[in-house]
Amino acid sequence: MRISLVVLFLILCPMLIRGQDEKSAAQKYFSDVELVDQDGRKLRFYSDVLKGKIVAINTFFTTCTSICPPMNRNFEKMQEALGDRLGKDVFLVSISVDPETDTPTRLKEYGKRFHAKPGWLFLTGKKENVDWALYKLGQYVEAKDEHTSIFIIGNEPKGLWKKALGLAKADELIQILEDVINDR
């Protein structure tokens, strides 16, 4: 009996090790294109932004005067509701659809308007990288004005992803976020 356990362990061991080495399906799907946040930090899209986290993602651009401000106002409300949880296991992620205009400095300035705290990432980067990340989220658009008003709220470890209308009432959005946090 003991021997068979050891044998089983020996058989499983290489599999476990190989499993760690190999990229997960999510990592393969999302990829690790390099993005840059409002503090100029370089972040890998999957490994640094999504992996092991609960995220609410929206797309916007800083020179937008119409739907981006109310959408990000909703993010601000969600930030308030998250309290201490923001930046630990829950993150807000706003990805610019106009990366050439939206430099990290501009994003930093923009974030101040919404009292963004650490844990709310504003992302830009090389246009092709940002485009790829957006494409993987189903949010790539040809022209910046065409970006959607959809929030993508996901629990990466659990593989649960939901979409919500970004212009909905903040309370409803917070409820969806709580549901995703609790894997419901």
Next chain:
Amino acid sequence: MIRKLTLILLIGIAGFVLWSEQSVAQSPSERRELTSQEKRGKAFYLRGESASGKEITAMMGEVDVPATTLNCAGCHGSRGEGRTEGGVTAGNMRWAFLTKPYGHADEGGRKHPAFTEASFVRTMTSGMDPGGNKLAVAMPLYRMPQEDMANLIAYLKRIETDTDPGLTDTKIVLGTVLPDKASLNGLSQSIGDVLQAYFAEINSRGGIYNRKIELRLMYGDSKATVSNTRHLIDDDQVFAMVSGLTAGAEDGVAALTQEKEVPFVGPSTLLPQRGLPLNRYIFYLLPGLKEQARALAVFAAKKTDPAKSRVAIVSPDLEFNRTIAASLEEQAKKGRWSSVTTNYYSRDNFQAVQLIADLKQKEIDTVFLLGAGNEAAAILSAAETSGWMPSFYLLGSLLGRNVAGSFSAKMKNNIFLAFPTVPTDVSAAGAAEYTALLQKNKLDSTHAAAQASALAAARILVYALELCGKDLSRERLVTALEGLYEYDTGLMPKITFGPNRRIGALGAYVVTIDPEKKLFPATAEWIAVD
């Protein structure tokens, strides 16, 4: 009988056609000023400002937001044209459209009868359109006094024909501020003349989409620069500013253009403003001294090993020079230079020989000199006398005319100067156009460099105005200018602007000079900075 009737009908139609043509011809092409009520309505439409001075609240979902952050123009467009973003369509707000007698059917299938003033007010405050349908979620509700609502409606009736100041169907008014005609050996006069001549040339070819350019010039000493600019904007109602000399009043002029949202192409200055948030309205053509200093640093870093090199910045102890030294230090940090010291000297107690002895003792190999021509000359000659030969980097614009006279041929390979532009920037076509303009208008070329840069600014502005098409506005002009990429004026380095870039030629030429052969420049390399 039938023929007679047909004839009468034909005459009638002809008469109608004639009458309507006449009415078109009589329609005023001049811009009518907004009434004070319309102006107040515009302030609400564009900025969410109430005539009462109190804050108006916009209700978005259950959130109260000041109307100043959720103004009408943000979604419906600055001219009320309506826009779609993120799948949300903000409708056309022009009164003629809102009151179309057959009502509206939206893309989403929502139908409602035409708006009236009363139903418009109800819609804004209750969120229900005249057909009793709920408005899209993105449309906030506004709690606002009746007076503001009346002002807004008055403006919506007028919004379609409310163009920016200085703009009519037949003209574009531009402004330029220059120093006193009597000062600077006629410099102002020759800049003003060449600008007038150039715009006259454009007008003689039909103008820009049938609009003639009218240039208003104001002359005065540097104390009057800001008030002259204000006069051009407020009283002369210029559409945009072009070129000119605003030395000593740059900050005031820049602040004014930002406040009044007036595009300004090609202001002359040694220190362009680059701080954030960006002043969207100012477009500098050439690099300032800080950018040139940084180009020198980038160039120097290629010539030496930043890890081993010992660098000294030598500058007069003046506020103006200190800001240049600071940007050099910043660039040195970016270039990972390990040893950088900054030496400030007092102009009253300036001793070149002592200074050189100190630098030599510290085994400096790279020296940035930020002094004026006489100081630089003294330092270079002291270095030569002591037989010590590091690399010297200088800003050509600070040295005055006699640059080559400051050093001997022995030092020519160790001295590098930054310039915003070099003679080879002037292309054959650019030179030909300039010369033809002078000849045709019998102007002299005493101030050729200043004239060329004024002309370059005017060319860029005209090009951008043409890109805008007939539907011109200040906002469209700013966007067109932001889109310029390597535009060649034929008179200076190629000009590129962008959403975050307001210096057209961002970098500098680093040149060497051969004093023996009197070669300027002997070599020249354009160094771009960011």
